[in-house]
Amino acid sequence: TFEETSLERSRSFVTALQELKNLRPQLHSAAEYCEKSYLNSDQKQMVLENLKDYTVRALVNAIDHFGTVAFKLCDILEQQSVDASAVDLKISHLNQQLLTCQTYTDKEGLRQQQLLAIIPRHHKHYVLPNSVNKKVQFNPNVQTDPRHPVQGRLTQISQPGGKTLSWHLATETKSTFRSS
Numbered sequence: 001t002f003e004e005t006s007l008e009r010s011r012s013f014v015t016a017l018q019e020l021k022n023l024r025p026q027l028h029s030a031a032e033y034c035e036k037s038y039l040n041s042d043q044k045q046m047v048l049e050n051l052k053d054y055t056v057r058a059l060v061n062a063i064d065h066f067g068t069v070a071f072k073l074c075d076i077l078e079q080q081s082v083d084a085s086a087v088d089l090k091i092s093h094l095n096q097q098l099l100t101c102q103t104y105t106d107k108e109g110l111r112q113q114q115l116l117a118i119i120p121r122h123h124k125h126y127v128l129p130n131s132v133n134k135k136v137q138f139n140p141n142v143q144t145d146p147r148h149p150v151q152g153r154l155t156q157i158s159q160p161g162g163k164t165l166s167w168h169l170a171t172e173t174k175s176t177f178r179s180s
Contacts, residue, residue: 009079013072020065027058 034051041047 006079006083009072009076013069013076016065016068016072020062020069023062023065027062030054030058 034047034054038044038047038051
């Protein structure tokens with residue numbers, strides 16, 4: 001898995017760094033040994049040549065360890081950069097989805113508001129089915145709203161047998177009060 005790979009890279013880096021740290025005491029003890037060998041030897045020229053060879057190999061080894069540590073550190077940083085890019089991509093995707101949802105919500109809310117605006121704000125006058133045959137006539141002197149001047153309005157001419165819903169409701173209310 002991703003976590004196992006990341007953990008393995010971290011362990012590998014820590015191991016390489018620890019090996020580099022372990023070189024220091026080894027180099028110090030090798031330097032002390034070389035110093036004693038040189039001081040106690042009769043063949044100083046031969047010891048000096050051996051020390052030069054040893055020093056070159058020790059430096060190459062130390063540089064190799066530096067390279068290993070640097071490579072492993074770069075590998076970790078590169079992987080973290082890739083991971084950060086993936087997270088950034090996911091965040092961008094979520095932001096896009098959120099924007100899409102907000103746009104849809106705004107459009108749906110606007111649509112519903114427009115539907116509410118279409119609904120008339122006055123109450124309809126309901127008529128019972130018996131009054132289907134009533135004649136409708138225009139009466140210009142009927143005032144519909146006390147705040148507005150008199151204007152023309154359609155009114156029904158009552159015919160026998162056709163009564164409005166409001167008439168029936170009023171009649172029922174009156175008969176209920178009389179019964180009590």
